[in-house]
Amino acid sequence: MTIKRLLLIGLTLLAIMFSGLSLLSSWQKPQFQGRLELYQTNIILQAQAWQPEDSSDNSIQTIQESILGTNPLESAIKQYEEASKSVNANLQTIKKELAKLQSSASTRISPEKKRLQKSVQEQRKLLAEVNLRWGILQAQQQEIDKAITTWNQLQQHSEINSQYLETAQVLSGMWSQPPSLFPKAEQLIQQNLDNWFRSTALEQLYQLQQRQEALLSLKIAQQEAATQALLKLAIIATIPTLTAFLGLILLVYLVVQRLLKGRESLLAKNADLVWSTPWNWEIIIQVFVVGFFLMGQLFIPELLSILPIPRGTGNARIEAFTVLVSYLLVAFGCLSILYFSIRRFFPLPENWFRFYIFSNWVLWGLGGYCTALPIVVIVSLINQKLWQGQGGSNPLLQMALESRDNTALGIFFLTAAIAAPLFEEFLFRGFLLPSLTRYMSVWGAIFVSSLLFAAAHLSLSEILPLTALGMVLGIVYTRSRNLLSSMLLHSLWNSGTLISLFLLGSNG
Template identity: 60%
Template sequence: MTIKRLILGLLTILAIVQVALSLQGSWSQPQIQSRLELYQTNLLLHATEWQPENSGGSNLTTARNAILGDEPLKAAQKQYQDALSEDKNTLQKLQGQLKKLQVEADTAPNKLDQQQLLLSIDKLKKVIDELYLRVGILQVPGETDAAIATWKETSERSRSQTANVLIGLWSNPSRLLPNAQEQIEQHLDGWFRYRALSKLYELQDRTEALSALKVQEQEIAEQAVFKLAMVATVPLLGVIVGIGLLIFLLVGRLIKGKESLLAHNGDVKWTTPWNGETIWQVFVVGFFFIGQFLLPIFFSLLPLNRASFDSRTQALFVLATYLFLAIPCLLVLYFSIKPFFPLPEGWFRFDWRGNWILWGLGGYLVALPLVIIVSLINQKLWQGQGGSNPILPIALEGRDGVALTIFFLTAAVAAPLFEEFLFRGFLLPSLTRYLPVWGAIAVSSLLFAVVHLHLSEILPLATLGFVLGIVYTRSRNLLAPMLLHSLWNSATLVSLFILGSGST
C-alpha cells in the first residue's frame, strides 16, 4: 500500500465517522415540513378574517371557502396540538440524552455535547410555551375554560407574563394587566396578536384603535387568501402536468422501447480515463475532509458569534461557507484530473444551443410529484424528526430583502452550479466505468442525498438526484440538471417566503 492510499484510507475513516455523527445528530432535530405546516396554518387563520366588501364578490367568497375548508379554526387547533405533542416528545428525548451524557465520563467532548443539548432543550421549552399560548387562543371560541386552563398551566410552568395577560383578558370578570399590550406585541404575532389585541381594545373601549386594527387585518387577510391560493394551486398544477408528462414518457418507453425519449443515451457510458482512486481522492479530500473537517475547524477559530448575526450577516455567512467548500473542492477536482487532459468527448459539456431548457423544465415537472409522494412517506417514517437544511428555517423567518437575495444566490445559483458539476458532471460519468448507467445514477443520487447530512432528507433528495441523473444522462448537457436544480431550489425559497409572511 502506498503512502497516498494510506492517507486516503485514514481520511475515509474520518469522513465516515463525521458523516455518521452528523446524521445521528440530525435525528433529534425537527423537520422543516413540520414548521411549514404551522406557517401555512398561520396564513389560513389570517384568511378566516377576510370578508368581501360587497355581495358582488361571491366568486371570491366561494374561492375563499374552498381554500379554508370546513371549520378552519378547529383544523388549526388540531395542527397546533399535533405540533405541541411532537415537540414535547422531542423534549423528552433530548432530556433523556442529556441524562445519559451526565452519567458518562467527564470529557471535553462530553461537556460540549451537554452544552449543545442544554441550548436545544432551552430553545425547545420556549417554543413549547409559545405553542401553548397559541393553542389557548384557538380554544377560546366555545372553549374559554379550556383556554384559561391551558394558559394557567403555561404560567405555572414558565412564569409567562403573556399567559397571565391572556388569562386576564378572557376571565369573567376580565382583568387588565398594566403591561398587557406590551406583552402581546412582544410575544405574539400574526393572527394570534390580532385576536389578543382585538380583545384588549374591546375591553378598553378603544373604538378607533379597534377599527384601525380590523382594517389592517382585512388587508392582511385578503393577501393571505391570495398567498394560500398561490401555495396550493401552482404546485398542484405542476404536479398534474408532471404526472401527465411522467405517464407520457413511461408509455413512450413501453411502446417505442430504445427509440423512446426516456431511453435516449440511456445505455451510453462515458469514456473515463481515470480509475476509482481519483474519484475517491476528489470526494474524500476535496469534499469531506475540507468541507466537513477543516472548514468547521477554521470557522470555529474565528472570533464570530453567530447568535448575534442579523439576517444579512447570517446570509453572507452561509454564502461564504458554501464558497469555502466549493472552491477548494473544485481545485482538488481540477488537479486530480489534470493529468488526463485533454478529456474525452462529452465530459463537462455545456451546450447553450441544445434543448437543455426543455430537459430542465420537464425534469422539474416530473420531479414534483415523485418527490412530494416520497416526502409524504418520509414524514410518516421519521415522524417530524431528522433535521433539515439549515438555510430553510432562516429563509422561512427572513424579512430582509437583501438577506433573501443572498440566500437566493446561494441556493438557486451557487448550489446548482457546484453540486451539478461535482455529482452529475464528475461523479456520475466516472462511475459508469464500473457500473451500468442506471447504477451510476443510483449511487451518485444516494451520495448526493447523504452529504446533505440530514436523515429526513435522504429519501427525497435521492429521488430528486435520480431525476437529475436521468436528465443529465439523456441530455448530455450539464445546463439541463443545473436548470432543474435551480428551479427546484428557487420554488422552495419562494414557497418559504410566502408562508413565512403569514406571521406578520
C-alpha cells in the same frame, strides 16, 4: 497495497463514521416540515378574516373555501396540539441527553453540550409560542376551559422566558369569567404574538376595554392582512399544483412513449451510453473524501472558527453571509482537488463536463422540474409518515423562513439557487455519476450518485426525497448530456422552495 490506498481507505472509513454519526444525531432533531406547516396554518388563519365586497357571491366563497378549507380553525387546533406534543417530547429528549453529559466527570463545556443547551432554549421558546397560540385557537372555538388550562400549564414552566409566562397570564385573565386585565396586556400581546393570534388577542382586549376606535382600526388592518394572506396562499397553492399536474401529464406521456417507441423514446435516449472514464476508484474517493468530506466537514469549519466572524449576534445578514462564504470555500476547495486529481488525464474524453448553451437544455430543465415535483411530493408524504416529524432538516431553510431582511434573503437565494446548483451538479452529476459508469450501469450510477447526494445533506428525514430528486436530476443529465439542464432544474427547485418560504415567512 500502497500507502496512498491505505490512507484513502482510512479516510473513507473516517468519513463514513463521521457522516453516519451526523445522520444519527439528526434523528433527535425535528423536521423543518412541521414548522413549515404551522407557518402555512398561520396564513390560513389570517386569510379566513377576508370578507369580499359582495358577500352574496357564492363563487367567491367557494374559491375561498377551496383555498382555506371548510373549517380552518378546527384544523389549526389539531396541528397546534400535535406540535405542542412534538415540541414537548423533543424538549424532554434533549434534556435527558444534556443531563447525561452534565453527569459526566468532565467539567469542560464541550461543543456537544453547547449545542444541546442551545437546543433546549430553542425548544422552550418554541413550546411557549405554540402553547400561547394553541390556547387562543381553543378560546376561539369556545373551549375556554381548555384554553385556560393550556395557558396555566405553560405558566408552570418557570424556566421559560418570563415574557411568555406573563403573556399566558394576560391571555388567561382576558378569557376568564369574570375577566381580569393586566397593565401591560397590550404591550405583551404586541411583543409575543403575531399575525392572526395577535389580532384575535387584541380584539378580545379592546372589547373588554370598550375601545371602539381601536377595534375599528384593528378590523381594517385585519382585512388588509387577510387580503395579502389570501393572495399568498393562492400563489403558494396554485402554481405548484398546476406545475405538479403538468408534471403528471408529462410523466404519463414519457412512460407511454417509452412503451410505444422503445429505444427511440426520450427516456431511452443515451440510457445505456456510458462515459469513457480514464481514472479508477482511487480518484473518485480522493475527490469525495478529501475534497468534499475533509473540506466541507473538517477543514473549512475549523478555518471559519478561527476567523474573526461575529457569531450568535442574531444578525440575519451576518448569518447569511457566513453561510455563503463557507459554501463558496467548500466548493472552491473541492473543485480544486477535483482539478488536480484529474488534470493528468487532460484532454478528457468526449461528453465530460459538457455545457452546451445552444441546445435544448432549457426544455430538459423545465420538463425535469415539472416531473420532479409530483414525484418528490409523493415521496415526501410517505417519508413524513415514516419519520413522524423527526430526522432533522437543512438549517438554511429555517434561517430563510425566519429572516425578515431582504439583503439576507438575497444572500440566501444566491447560495441556494445559484451557488448550490452550480457546485453540486458539477460534482455529483458532472463527475461522480459518469465516473461510476466505469463500474456499473447508467441506472446504477444514477441511483448511487443520488443516494450520496442525499446523504451529503446529513439529514435522515431528507434522504428519501433528496434521493428521488437526485434521480430526476441524474436522468435529465444522462439523457441531455448537458450539465446546464440539471443545473437549471436544481436552481428552479431551490428557487421555488425559497420563494415559498419567503411568502410564508413574510406574513406579518
